Amino acid sequence: MQNHPRFREFQQSMAIIFFAMLGGQVVFALVSLGLVSKGFVTPVPGFRETGLLVVPLLVFSGYMAGRLLGKKMMEKAMSTDDVEEKLNLSRTALIIRLAALETPGLFAIVAFLFTGERLFLGFTGVLLFYFITLFPSDARIISDLDSNSRRE
Numbered sequence: 202m203q204n205h206p207r208f209r210e211f212q213q214s215m216a217i218i219f220f221a222m223l224g225g226q227v228v229f230a231l232v233s234l235g236l237v238s239k240g241f242v243t244p245v246p247g248f249r250e251t252g253l254l255v256v257p258l259l260v261f262s263g264y265m266a267g268r269l270l271g272k273k274m275m276e277k278a279m280s281t282d283d284v285e286e287k288l289n290l291s292r293t294a295l296i297i298r299l300a301a302l303e304t305p306g307l308f309a310i311v312a313f314l315f316t317g318e319r320l321f322l323g324f325t326g327v328l329l330f331y332f333i334t335l336f337p338s339d340a341r342i343i344s345d346l347d348s349n350s351r352r353e
Contacts (some may be wrong), residue, residue, distance in 0.1 A: 208339075211288045215295060215337035222299050223332055226306050230325055233314050244317040252312035256324050259305035264331070267301030270294075275345065291346060295337055302332050 236242045271294045278290030306328040313321035 212339055212342060215292055218296060219337055222303050226303060226329060230310050230322060233310050237317050242314055245315045248315045249318055252316055252321060256309045256312050256321055259308055260324050260328060263301045263305040267298040271298035302328050
């Protein structure tokens, strides 16, 4: 797999996608933190209770959806014999998984902007930590594709 002529290009494109999605969340969180800290944003008092219900639900849902949809896409990747298609489907699986984590993270940042409650940034921090563990390194890509091929 790693000897495939386009593997390096594939891994680099996955890393670019990963860092773009991670960077967007980090920058948005930092800008939001700055805006709230400087007093440029006025908290909406009634949103705190709603946010405390919705944000954890979205975080859990995003985590589960990412795992389930990513796993389903990886199974689809392993059902094909074409290496190029396997790589493309595994890239799609990673994008789906990262997007499912990014959505509740961005919502938690918006909830922080509405309320000024740093607990919502904590939810984002937990998601970002997990997000980082999904970095598409060479070893991880090979491991994911090899472990899935052994299951057949």
